[in-house]
Amino acid sequence: MPHLDPDRLSLLALYDDWLDDEGREHLRGCAACSADYAALRRAVTAVKAPADASGLEVPGPQVWAGIHRELGLSQAVQEDPLGPEPEQPAAPAPLAARAARRRRDRWWQRPGTWLAAAAATLLVAGAGLWALNRVPEPLAQATLTPLAQYSATGSAKVVREPDGSRMLEVKLSKDEARGYQEVWLIAPDLSRLVSLGVMNSDSGTFEVPAGLQLADFPVVDVSDEPLDGNPAHSTVSIVRGTLNS
Secondary structure (H helix, E strand, O other): OOOOOHHHHHHHHHOOOOOOHHHHHHHHHOHHHHHHHHHHHHHHHHHHOOOOOOOOOOOOHHHHHHHHHHHOOOHHHOOOOOOOOOOOOOOOHHHHHHHHHHHHOOHHHOHHHHHHHHHHHHHHHHHHHHHHHOOOEEEEEEEEEEOOOOOOOEEEEEEEOOOOOEEEEEEEOOOOOOOEEEEEEEOOOOOOEEEEEEEOOOEEEEEEOOOOOOOOOOEEEEEEEOOOOOOOOOOOEEEEEEOEO
């Protein structure tokens, strides 16, 4: 089952009323996406929750510089909002009062704006890390041993990609084919087989057809095929092994 992409998951986590019935239905049935959604929701909740900042240190100017750069803000708001105020010449009381109000009303000093900027930065960073951490899930693996007159050895493993597709990764110690190598999944009694494709070197990655049950075709076979135009298995195998989950 394909997983939700990071942008879609971030929107669902950031906005409770985001209209995506299909995405929320997916979350009810997918444990992996639900866990990622829960982690993003915790980040949003932490940013929105009121906190006692009395014991916190004032961040250095590099913090605002990083937020300014990541959010692509204009040069007009490049000044660190928590930095020291620039020195102003003495002014009559009414002008000084108006200047003080302007300083108080600077948009970047409003708590809501800081919370929104912090939430956006956290979600962008969180979504990026989430996407990077969505590594393929191992499903099965096999040790490949040589047959007949061959001496090559190798390994095979099936992984599930983040989009739900399954990939067979094959690695051999060398290419011993006299013709060309073809990769197969075969039934235990060798009565049925499915070709996954040609392997032109000592390694290759092949998509496992959707709906194919690995329990029905657990044998990984790399054959030596002649250039005769016949799509059937040559009956000459270089290596073979059985997938174990």
